[in-house]
Amino acid sequence: MKRWLQIALFIILISFLAACNSEAAGNESNEDGKTVIEYWHVNAETQGGQTVTELVEEFNAQSDTVEVVAKYNPDMYKGLMQNMQAEAAAGNSPAVVQIGWAFMDYFSGNFEYTPPQNVIDEHFPDDATFLEDHFLPNVMDLAKNSDGEQVGVPYSLSTPVLYINKDILREAGLDTDGPQTWEEVKEFSEVIKEETGNYGLYFQEPADNWATQALLESNGASFIKDGQAAFASEEGIEAYQFLTDMIVEDETALHIGWDQGVQSFIDGSVAMAYTTIAQRSNIQDNAQFDVAAVESPAWEGKEVKLPAGGAMLAITAQEEEEQKAAWEFMSYLYSVEAMAEWTKGTGYVPPRHDVSEAENGLNTYLEENEMMTPAINQMDGVVPWASFPGNAGLQAEQMLLDLREQLLEGSISPEEGLKTTQDEINALLP
Amino acid sequence: MSSLTAAKGKLHINRENAFGYLLLIPSIIIFAVFTFWPFIYTIYLSFFEWNMISPTKEFVGLKNYTEVLSDPKTYRILGNTFLYIILLLIINCVIPYIFAFVIDLVLRKYKNFYKGALFLPAFISLVVGSILFTWILNPVSGPVAILFNWFGLEIPNWTKAEGWIIVVLSLITSWKVFGYNFILLYASINGISREIIEAARMDNVSLVRIFFQIILPMSSATGIYVFIITIVQSLQYVFTPVKVISQGGPDYASSNLIYHAYHEAFVVYRTGHSAAISIVTMALFLLLLFLEFRYVERGVYYEN
Numbered sequence: 001m002k003r004w005l006q007i008a009l010f011i012i013l014i015s016f017l018a019a020c021n022s023e024a025a026g027n028e029s030n031e032d033g034k035t036v037i038e039y040w041h042v043n044a045e046t047q048g049g050q051t052v053t054e055l056v057e058e059f060n061a062q063s064d065t066v067e068v069v070a071k072y073n074p075d076m077y078k079g080l081m082q083n084m085q086a087e088a089a090a091g092n093s094p095a096v097v098q099i100g101w102a103f104m105d106y107f108s109g110n111f112e113y114t115p116p117q118n119v120i121d122e123h124f125p126d127d128a129t130f131l132e133d134h135f136l137p138n139v140m141d142l143a144k145n146s147d148g149e150q151v152g153v154p155y156s157l158s159t160p161v162l163y164i165n166k167d168i169l170r171e172a173g174l175d176t177d178g179p180q181t182w183e184e185v186k187e188f189s190e191v192i193k194e195e196t197g198n199y200g201l202y203f204q205e206p207a208d209n210w211a212t213q214a215l216l217e218s219n220g221a222s223f224i225k226d227g228q229a230a231f232a233s234e235e236g237i238e239a240y241q242f243l244t245d246m247i248v249e250d251e252t253a254l255h256i257g258w259d260q261g262v263q264s265f266i267d268g269s270v271a272m273a274y275t276t277i278a279q280r281s282n283i284q285d286n287a288q289f290d291v292a293a294v295e296s297p298a299w300e301g302k303e304v305k306l307p308a309g310g311a312m313l314a315i316t317a318q319e320e321e322e323q324k325a326a327w328e329f330m331s332y333l334y335s336v337e338a339m340a341e342w343t344k345g346t347g348y349v350p351p352r353h354d355v356s357e358a359e360n361g362l363n364t365y366l367e368e369n370e371m372m373t374p375a376i377n378q379m380d381g382v383v384p385w386a387s388f389p390g391n392a393g394l395q396a397e398q399m400l401l402d403l404r405e406q407l408l409e410g411s412i413s414p415e416e417g418l419k420t421t422q423d424e425i426n427a428l429l430p
Numbered sequence: 431m432s433s434l435t436a437a438k439g440k441l442h443i444n445r446e447n448a449f450g451y452l453l454l455i456p457s458i459i460i461f462a463v464f465t466f467w468p469f470i471y472t473i474y475l476s477f478f479e480w481n482m483i484s485p486t487k488e489f490v491g492l493k494n495y496t497e498v499l500s501d502p503k504t505y506r507i508l509g510n511t512f513l514y515i516i517l518l519l520i521i522n523c524v525i526p527y528i529f530a531f532v533i534d535l536v537l538r539k540y541k542n543f544y545k546g547a548l549f550l551p552a553f554i555s556l557v558v559g560s561i562l563f564t565w566i567l568n569p570v571s572g573p574v575a576i577l578f579n580w581f582g583l584e585i586p587n588w589t590k591a592e593g594w595i596i597v598v599l600s601l602i603t604s605w606k607v608f609g610y611n612f613i614l615l616y617a618s619i620n621g622i623s624r625e626i627i628e629a630a631r632m633d634n635v636s637l638v639r640i641f642f643q644i645i646l647p648m649s650s651a652t653g654i655y656v657f658i659i660t661i662v663q664s665l666q667y668v669f670t671p672v673k674v675i676s677q678g679g680p681d682y683a684s685s686n687l688i689y690h691a692y693h694e695a696f697v698v699y700r701t702g703h704s705a706a707i708s709i710v711t712m713a714l715f716l717l718l719l720f721l722e723f724r725y726v727e728r729g730v731y732y733e734n
Contacts, residue, residue: 257589267571395698405681
């Protein structure tokens, strides 16, 4: 190409790109003098998006100083993270964001945020003990990063529960209260397969290792110990062996994608499904049989340890005025009424311990929706969702997913697979 | 100033063609911003280790390339990519060719119905299609599985079975692409002079010979377009069902090069790796394009 044309094009290009950049300025105040802040969430219309809109509208109507703009991010917490990356690269940030637990370490290592307690101490002395008073300590710990810093405040909480199809259990002559332990799950499944020809269990397989962590850690293994992967312990291998045996050897458990797995449970092709409480309304609304949810099974003689799913709210506002506005909005979201709305709209378990009994909270709601109860009852067994530290965290998570595919295909033994993957992950981690 | 006049002389800009160059500028800008610039930037990124967020990029030289080229996953995914291409060439190029021929020259009735019916799915979003098919083809409880069950058959657990997953994802993709390719080929075959075909029919030439010796050569200009566009699309359109249904799984068995580049960049945030994969893909397809120009383009018949 001719040189002058090249230069001209280059100049046009640069000025175009520069124009793009200067366009996107930060958050500002609107004509009423209210501080305008952005709240980024991941709740699509079917997953509580309606509730987000209602809560934000109610908040805006009652606040004289703050106006919140809610912004939906597709593709869940990962999608939000990606949008934050782009936004941060352009030098902007929203004020309040939902951060999925699995991304907490990544978030705290790569983004600018302010711990909520700092904002409270500085601007809201009346709320000084708000977090202490209303949240269980093990729940608050969920939002601490590996350095022990309180990154945000838990907002959406979910735990895995076992959904059971009582009709099939009855047909197979089994106890319709469902199994209490994993050993019983296995026995139940064998009987179900023999008596009814249906699959016994579907163990959820989304693109994360959340349920796997529940299975392994309840057996006494730990995913991460002292910043290193540690899942290939004896207990970890035993637990994974248990799951692969059910799928590969006994063929009493179904190995299939998450959507299809839940769909198969709803269709009555699988008797039990181990998946998140966030699926409750989907299952409750669509199942045509006698359905119930029971608490996560334990291993014989051991205590359950259930990673929390869901998200926390973190303050990413950079300017003081906006940080103040951010907490004003958050303290509204954490009020008993707003929490109750949130639970009704989404099926998440409220992180505040005083919401489920309160009259203006969930008291009557829970009486009508019994399937929520096991998730609330097992809150004291909640542990943080393991997220691998450092830049390679996401890659480590991916390696565990790759391993799951190989194990459940039966192409590798759990002992060998877990040990190799653990070594590979530890080689990546700092 | 003198250099500018010299450049002007080289470009042969005069009153007549200056306007033409002016009109080219908007599209050149669009190409520059959305194609050339990202391409150059991708090459640049492929020499760095970066997670898209940290302010510093670490220069690592050719490390990304050596890692990509020594990773067995890359070759698996390369194999998948070609499997997709072959399958989609059959489903979206060969079969629509035959359909277009049959509907235009063999059938006497309901031509318009077939044209409409075959084109219709092209309107529907691939995401919607993918979700629909996940339900329809659910190996345990979907309608197809139930239907098969009546005959005592089982459908394979395709989302988790290597090989099958590629076949099913190709079928879903073709749902979108088939109609468009079919209409193009139909128009091309329809444009062939009827006299030649009538003459051949008079002489009792078999349909197979009409297809191979008249239709195929005379519509080859469109044919080659569909051929190339199918290869390109089989790389790109497959992305949607892969993303919606399998996320590249089980264990990368349904990933192709484009999806894998996306996966590395936006799922595990290894930008350098992803850029290296993109460049390798680019090089590979430049080679294919070169072969196409060298050996295929020659035999193509252009009417004008």
